[in-house]
Amino acid sequence: MTTTPRSTRPFGRALCAMITPFTEEGALDLDGAQQLADLLVTEGCDGLVLSGTTGESPTTTDAEKAALVRAVREAVGGRASIVAGVGTSDTRHTVELALAAEKAGADGLLVVTPYYSRPPQDAVEAHFREIADVSGLPLMLYDIPGRTGTRIEPETMIRLADHPRIVAVKDCAYDFLGTQKVLARTGLAYYAGCDEHNLALYAVGGAGYVSTVANAVPRRLRSVLDAFDAGDTAGAARLQHQATPLIDLMMSAGLPGTVTAKGLLGALGLPAGPVRAPLRPAGRETVDGLLRAYERFGAA
Numbered sequence: 001m002t003t004t005p006r007s008t009r010p011f012g013r014a015l016c017a018m019i020t021p022f023t024e025e026g027a028l029d030l031d032g033a034q035q036l037a038d039l040l041v042t043e044g045c046d047g048l049v050l051s052g053t054t055g056e057s058p059t060t061t062d063a064e065k066a067a068l069v070r071a072v073r074e075a076v077g078g079r080a081s082i083v084a085g086v087g088t089s090d091t092r093h094t095v096e097l098a099l100a101a102e103k104a105g106a107d108g109l110l111v112v113t114p115y116y117s118r119p120p121q122d123a124v125e126a127h128f129r130e131i132a133d134v135s136g137l138p139l140m141l142y143d144i145p146g147r148t149g150t151r152i153e154p155e156t157m158i159r160l161a162d163h164p165r166i167v168a169v170k171d172c173a174y175d176f177l178g179t180q181k182v183l184a185r186t187g188l189a190y191y192a193g194c195d196e197h198n199l200a201l202y203a204v205g206g207a208g209y210v211s212t213v214a215n216a217v218p219r220r221l222r223s224v225l226d227a228f229d230a231g232d233t234a235g236a237a238r239l240q241h242q243a244t245p246l247i248d249l250m251m252s253a254g255l256p257g258t259v260t261a262k263g264l265l266g267a268l269g270l271p272a273g274p275v276r277a278p279l280r281p282a283g284r285e286t287v288d289g290l291l292r293a294y295e296r297f298g299a300a
Contacts, residue, residue, distance in 0.1 A: 010167045010189050011081040011108055011137055012046030013208035014222040017193075019053040019215055019261050020068060022273035028064045032271030034075035036215075039270070041080045044222040045214060048072060049170075051085035051112055054258050055210045057205045062097060069104035083140055083210075087112030091127050098135045110210075115148035119270040121156045132294065139165055140210075144172035144193065154178040161186035168209045171201065180204055188273040195247040199224050199240040203233075212257035213243070213250050216264050216294060220251060246293040255282060264290040 019038065021032035037048055050072060051057040051065045060068075068188040069084050071091035076082070086109050087095045098109050110162035111131055113124055141160065151173060152160075160166050161182075171179055172193035179201065182234050183190055189207035192198045198209040204226055214221050221243060227236035248258040258275055263282030267290070275281055282290070 003223065008187065008189055009082055009207045011140065011191075011207075013225055014045050014214065014218070015047035015081075015083070015191060015208060015210045015211045016040050016045045016214035016218060017210050017257075018050045018051045018072075019258060019265065019272060020051065020055040020060060020064075021271040022276065024273060026276060028060070028067065029271060029273055030071040032066060032273065033068055034038055034071050036265075036271045037072045037075045037080075040214070040218050041076050045080060045218045045219040047081040047083060047210075048076070049083045049085065049110055049210050050106075051086075052142070052170075052210075053144070053256075054215070054261060055085060056258055056276055056279070057085050057087075059279075062100065065097065065103045066100045069106050073105035079245050081107040083110050084098055085106040085110040085112070085142075086131075086140060087114075089114045089116050089222060090287060091130055094127070094131055095134050096256065098137070100129050102135055102137050105213045106137060107241055108168075109135060110140045110142050112142035112144065113148045113150045113152055113193055115150070124150060124152060128160055128166065129163060132163045135165070137165070138167040140165075140170055140191070141166065142170045142172070142193070144170075145173070146174070149173075154181045157188065158185050162218060168207065171197070171206075176200070191231060195221070195251055196244070199236055202228060209279050212261055213247055215261045216268070217243070217246065217297060218251075236246045243295060246290070246297045247285075249290055249293050253286070255286065260264040260290060263287045267291055268294075 019028040054101045084106035086097035143152040168189040171194040192201040194207040224239045263273040
């Protein structure tokens with residue numbers, strides 16, 4: 001088998017792991033979600049991932065997840081793909097969420113490795129196959145062992161690639177060699193799930209990215225891929241380097257990306273609202289630093 005063709009991007013290239021806006025009272029803000037989704041698509045996102053880690057999926061209800069998909073579908077129509085996060089630590093619950101997301105209008109499903117229970121690889125494989133069997137939507141597997149405690153090992157990923165509805169991976173495994181082994185042996189579309197890897201993964205045959213930082217700078221991040229596709233590899237590298245300070249502050253400063261993204265978006269006057277407990281909002285010093293990095297990136 002060969003590396004994924006550049007044309008094989010089942011959900012687009014530039015995907016945003018969208019925050020879930022809440023009202024100041026902590027309720028789901030569907031109007032805000034529609035406004036933000038429309039802005040992100042207008043500014044260059046060709047896919048939105050809802051109810052992922054950045055979307056605070058552990059603290060939103062099943063009904064809220066479905067309502068969010070319906071609202072965003074109404075806002076963006078067919079201008080962008082919608083991938084709904086449905087992963088839980090319970091296979092039965094994940095199946096229920098998958099079917100609800102399909103009914104609500106999602107184009108695909110983001111399914112994370114079952115967390116906390118740390119199942120062995122044969123159980124991980126069976127979990128993903130069961131969800132792919134019952135749903136009519138294509139799956140993006142979410143490999144993030146730093147949060148789940150369990151890796152999707154490369155050999156497991158290679159076996160799963162034979163399922164016709166398992167088509168993509170959000171890669172947060174921090175194993176670039178393992179990723180390239182899977183790319184070389186399957187047709188899976190690999191999306192960088194860590195913003196510092198956006199260009200590096202794309203350069204070795206990745207499909208694009210699923211970015212938290214894109215909540216704030218969607219067009220600037222897309223420009224990295226645009227430059228690479230145009231053959232300007234030096235320009236793509238320069239643009240990726242310019243993004244590094246903001247990526248560092250949003251994703252590597254000791255706070256979850258949800259917290260930093262909502263802090264920055266709120267300071268910019270965009271729909272965001274508070275985070276839900278146990279998360280806590282970013283402090284003033286953090287937000288000021290994010291704003292400075294955002295302004296420098298915009299002026300670069």
